[in-house]
Amino acid sequence: MPNQSYDVVIVGGGSAGLAAAASLLKRTNNFSIAIIEPSETHAYQPGWTLVGAGIFKPENTTRPMGNVIPKGCTWIQQGVVDFQPQQNLVRLDDDNLIGYQALIVAPGLKLNFAGIEGLEETLGKNGVTSNYRYDLAPYTWQLARNLQSGTALFTQPPVPIKCAGAPQKAMYLACDWWQQKGALSKLDVQFHNAGGVLFSVADFVPPLQQTVNNYGIDLQLNSQLVKVDGANKTAYFNQLKDGEVVGQISREFTMLHVCPPQTGLDFMHNQPITDAGGWLKVDPETLQNPDYTNIFGVGDCINTSNAKTAAAARKQAPVVAENVLAYLNHQPLPAGYDGYGACPLTVSRSHILLAEFGYGGKLLPTFPKWLLEATKPSRVSWWLKATAMPLVYWHLMLKGREWLLKSIAKSH
Numbered sequence: 001m002p003n004q005s006y007d008v009v010i011v012g013g014g015s016a017g018l019a020a021a022a023s024l025l026k027r028t029n030n031f032s033i034a035i036i037e038p039s040e041t042h043a044y045q046p047g048w049t050l051v052g053a054g055i056f057k058p059e060n061t062t063r064p065m066g067n068v069i070p071k072g073c074t075w076i077q078q079g080v081v082d083f084q085p086q087q088n089l090v091r092l093d094d095d096n097l098i099g100y101q102a103l104i105v106a107p108g109l110k111l112n113f114a115g116i117e118g119l120e121e122t123l124g125k126n127g128v129t130s131n132y133r134y135d136l137a138p139y140t141w142q143l144a145r146n147l148q149s150g151t152a153l154f155t156q157p158p159v160p161i162k163c164a165g166a167p168q169k170a171m172y173l174a175c176d177w178w179q180q181k182g183a184l185s186k187l188d189v190q191f192h193n194a195g196g197v198l199f200s201v202a203d204f205v206p207p208l209q210q211t212v213n214n215y216g217i218d219l220q221l222n223s224q225l226v227k228v229d230g231a232n233k234t235a236y237f238n239q240l241k242d243g244e245v246v247g248q249i250s251r252e253f254t255m256l257h258v259c260p261p262q263t264g265l266d267f268m269h270n271q272p273i274t275d276a277g278g279w280l281k282v283d284p285e286t287l288q289n290p291d292y293t294n295i296f297g298v299g300d301c302i303n304t305s306n307a308k309t310a311a312a313a314r315k316q317a318p319v320v321a322e323n324v325l326a327y328l329n330h331q332p333l334p335a336g337y338d339g340y341g342a343c344p345l346t347v348s349r350s351h352i353l354l355a356e357f358g359y360g361g362k363l364l365p366t367f368p369k370w371l372l373e374a375t376k377p378s379r380v381s382w383w384l385k386a387t388a389m390p391l392v393y394w395h396l397m398l399k400g401r402e403w404l405l406k407s408i409a410k411s412h
Contacts, residue, residue, distance in 0.1 A: 016299025122230025
């Protein structure tokens with residue numbers, strides 16, 4: 001028997017979970033809603049790229065969790081241990097059981113720093129950093145600001161990862177700084193990407209390749225970081241061909257920025273609602289679990305092919321809200337997600353290539369062409385990233401105010 005029961009239970013108080021809760025509350029106050037989230041602090045993670053470039057202060061990217069939980073929701077400050085979907089229950093780490101009529105799963109993903117040998121022991125020292133962690137992004141800026149010669153390595157693991165452009169963003173912002181300070185010509189900058197292409201959507205590759213060329217970056221595709229020897233400042237990379245390892249190289253470094261491999265969270269593995277990788281199984285359009293019709297997913301945890309970004313969660317949240325309400329009211333699911341994601345690629349400290357796309361790499365620009373050319377870097381996009389989007393996030397997305405949301409009706 002459950003210790004507590006709610007009409008809707010949301011697992012996760014990150015961007016996706018809070019946005020889904022806010023979207024539900026915008027539509028109805030007839031249902032009881034609980035958010036299960038152990039963290040004390042909520043972070044605006046897209047801001048960490050700019051923290052790593054000395055543009056944002058780290059403390060401006062966080063708020064106390066209690067301040068961002070939507071009014072009208074119960075906050076259960078625990079972690080989830082497992083799912084019991086046949087009984088409509090989730091079990092918490094204090095062994096309490098929480099019952100639900102509908103469940104929204106939105107816990108995010110795991111940054112698997114331990115997946116690279118030697119990395120965890122050297123993070124935050126020996127010139128090794130990552131903008132994917134709040135406490136390390138300031139170290140990225142410290143390293144970039146002080147580097148005047150040597151070798152700077154930037155790495156990207158195999159997908160799926162959250163914000164697939166983030167490893168490049170860190171590199172371009174650093175290169176622009178070094179260029180302005182006259183240091184870039186004295187640096188060997190390398191981008192080791194485990195993938196076979198610079199970016200997954202072909203339309204954005206030419207302007208990004210031009211950026212790589214302009215900065216003189218040594219682009220190494222099919223090169224996967226597997227080991228870091230921090231004391232000796234050496235990184236080891238597997239060389240891949242068609243996904244198979246065909247060799248290994250080592251590179252000495254002065255600075256190493258790592259994007260860690262990413263997986264489903266530990267408690268998501270071996271669950272009746274997840275796939276073999278620990279990702280929540282959902283229909284890519286309705287975001288409903290195929291096996292348990294009262295379970296929906298939103299955010300980084302789902303096994304869809306879209307880019308895992310805050311912008312994707314912003315678009316998914318109202319889809320899930322509409323469909324959960326329809327489910328609870330015994331109606332057909334009305335809303336569909338088109339795979340929208342956005343990756344504001346900071347190609348310099350003044351220009352951004354705003355990559356917006358959906359399933360299959362289809363371009364899905366928000367703004368008209370006269371304002372924003374979809375495949376060209378612009379100052380307007382920089383303003384959006386640095387000024388508008390944090391405001392949109394805190395004051396619109398997390399409040400259920402669905403800014404610039406085009407139709408979310410299903411396509412059929």
